Amino acid sequence: MDVPRVWIAAIGLSTFLFARAVYRAFFHPLRKVPGPKLAAATYLYEFYYDVILAGRYIFHIEKLHQKYGPIVRISPHEIHISDPHFYDQIYAHSSHRRDKDPWVVNGFAAPHSMVGTVGHDHHRFRRNILNSFFSKKSVLELESFVKTKIDHLMERFEEFHREDKVVQLDDAFAALTADVITYYSYGKDWGFLDDKTFRSDIRLAVNELTTVWHFSRFFGWVINTILSLPPSVMCWIMPGKAVVFNFQKSIFEHSADSMRSGTGKGVGRNIFNKLSDPSLPAVERSLGRVQQEGVVVLMAGTETTGRVLSVGTFYLSQDKEFREKLREELRHSGAKSWTELERLPLLAAFINEALRIGIGLTARLPRSAPTETLMYKDIEIAPGTSMSSSSYIIHRDATIFPDPERFYPQRWIEASERNFNLTKYLTSFTRGSRSCIGINLAYMEMYMTFAELIRRFDFEMYDTTYEDVRVIKDFAIGYTRRGDMKIFAKVAKAY
Ligand code: HEM
Numbered sequence: 001m002d003v004p005r006v007w008i009a010a011i012g013l014s015t016f017l018f019a020r021a022v023y024r025a026f027f028h029p030l031r032k033v034p035g036p037k038l039a040a041a042t043y044l045y046e047f048y049y050d051v052i053l054a055g056r057y058i059f060h061i062e063k064l065h066q067k068y069g070p071i072v073r074i075s076p077h078e079i080h081i082s083d084p085h086f087y088d089q090i091y092a093h094s095s096h097r098r099d100k101d102p103w104v105v106n107g108f109a110a111p112h113s114m115v116g117t118v119g120h121d122h123h124r125f126r127r128n129i130l131n132s133f134f135s136k137k138s139v140l141e142l143e144s145f146v147k148t149k150i151d152h153l154m155e156r157f158e159e160f161h162r163e164d165k166v167v168q169l170d171d172a173f174a175a176l177t178a179d180v181i182t183y184y185s186y187g188k189d190w191g192f193l194d195d196k197t198f199r200s201d202i203r204l205a206v207n208e209l210t211t212v213w214h215f216s217r218f219f220g221w222v223i224n225t226i227l228s229l230p231p232s233v234m235c236w237i238m239p240g241k242a243v244v245f246n247f248q249k250s251i252f253e254h255s256a257d258s259m260r261s262g263t264g265k266g267v268g269r270n271i272f273n274k275l276s277d278p279s280l281p282a283v284e285r286s287l288g289r290v291q292q293e294g295v296v297v298l299m300a301g302t303e304t305t306g307r308v309l310s311v312g313t314f315y316l317s318q319d320k321e322f323r324e325k326l327r328e329e330l331r332h333s334g335a336k337s338w339t340e341l342e343r344l345p346l347l348a349a350f351i352n353e354a355l356r357i358g359i360g361l362t363a364r365l366p367r368s369a370p371t372e373t374l375m376y377k378d379i380e381i382a383p384g385t386s387m388s389s390s391s392y393i394i395h396r397d398a399t400i401f402p403d404p405e406r407f408y409p410q411r412w413i414e415a416s417e418r419n420f421n422l423t424k425y426l427t428s429f430t431r432g433s434r435s436c437i438g439i440n441l442a443y444m445e446m447y448m449t450f451a452e453l454i455r456r457f458d459f460e461m462y463d464t465t466y467e468d469v470r471v472i473k474d475f476a477i478g479y480t481r482r483g484d485m486k487i488f489a490k491v492a493k494a495y
Pocket of ligand 1 (some may be wrong): 117305428434
């Protein structure tokens with residue numbers, strides 16, 4: 001008797017799955033959006049490319065656009081639009097409500113942080129707590145500290161040069177950005193730049209998070225279960241988190257000390273003070289939320305900027321002529337501060353190109369308009385539809401950036417000579433209400449670090465070629481054939 005029941009259940013389930021797939025492909029509100037029917041019918045399509053083949057869907061999406069045009073349905077509930085002119089409708093200003101995709105935010109493994117917040121209003125509330133903390137005015141106040149840290153990195157490069165040792169540039173830059181963001185957020189830096197090999201606990205946590213990025217998107221409940229376990233168990237399962245939690249514990253102890261003494265260094269500049277402000281509703285200043293927001297800021301502030309600095313330095317080492325021109329521009333101008341450096345056309349062009357190729361995040365970062373029906377040409381996009389437009393694809397669009405694989409900073413100069421606003425197509429930070437809150441800090445770090453680096457050093461790549469910076473996997477950040485990006489170099493003095 002039991003056997004037939006099992007069969008009935010199996011047939012029932014198969015019929016349900018089949019009917020659902022048919023509905024999704026042929027009767028769903030997105031049925032008219034072009035794309036493979038299999039991708040419309042089942043999540044297994046995306047699962048195959050991103051989980052089984054490990055971070056390859058973005059490259060396949062690029063091919064789907066060549067076949068189906070600028071709008072493609074890439075999963076039962078998500079469309080990808082590769083049309084920069086539609087970008088600001090997806091990544092819209094805060095006057096238009098934009099939610100995040102609950103599937104995708106699972107990848108951040110930080111549901112209580114602003115980056116992991118799904119709803120528009122809730123996100124606005126959380127973002128407002130930190131907006132002034134990351135304003136241009138606030139960032140400018142820390143310029144001299146950032147300069148001290150950059151000088152420290154330059155001293156370390158001198159050391160590598162003197163001892164004729166190979167430096168791992170990605171670790172070196174991540175140590176710089178980690179020291180900056182810890183000081184910026186907590187009033188104290190943790191001295192990653194002093195470490196012999198630039199080991200950074202924050203970077204370790206980023207690597208751990210990104211390797212499970214796609215798995216977490218599909219199996220959010222696994223990650224949320226792990227997050228709800230006691231810290232000791234969680235740390236056993238995710239050792240990278242353990243490192244970051246221990247590190248964060250030291251941050252909290254430091255914050256508590258500062259607050260107790262009332263005179264401690266960093267009391268004024270402390271993200272912890274903002275996030276645990278007694279005027280906030282209790283649920284918004286719970287320890288779990290404060291911890292998650294704190295960790296997200298540290299991770300987001302470390303890896304992305306570090307990566308653009310690394311990729312930019314790689315390409316700088318490949319073009320002596322351009323390097324000399326940049327050096328001449330810097331020498332001639334005498335510019336030192338961020339505001340002065342920003343006005344240098346060649347340096348600005350170089351940084352734009354480093355951002356274009358280095359990107360920062362390769363992840364699709366979908367948004368949905370919960371109450372608006374959008375139109376893409378004659379295709380209706382129903383409210384609640386997940387829409388993404390990947391920077392990886394826009395930045396490689398040959399109609400905007402001819403010969404897109406080529407690192408060619410002059411394209412930005414040539415465009416401005418034609419009065420063409422090419423920066424409109426630079427989307428590394430996304431745009432709109434949920435764009436990067438750390439954009440000012442990132443620019444300050446990039447301008448000041450590159451300026452000092454170009455003035456003082458040349459780098460000769462060591463066991464690192466173009467293939468080692470070329471992104472072949474998307475794990476929210478770009479992975480190369482070595483896995484996480486690793487760039488080795490020998491340091492030479494420029495004078
Ligand atoms: C070149 C450097 C950087 C790039 C390319 C970059 C890129 C991005 C992108 C694309 C997002 C949107 C994420 C999403 O849609 O889910 C984002 C958000 C964010 N970034 Fe950055 N970022 C950079 C530097 C920084 C820095 C230095 C900080 C430090 C404060 C930072 C902190 C954040 C935070 C906290 C968010 C979440 C904002 C929100 O949800 O409202 N980022 N970043």
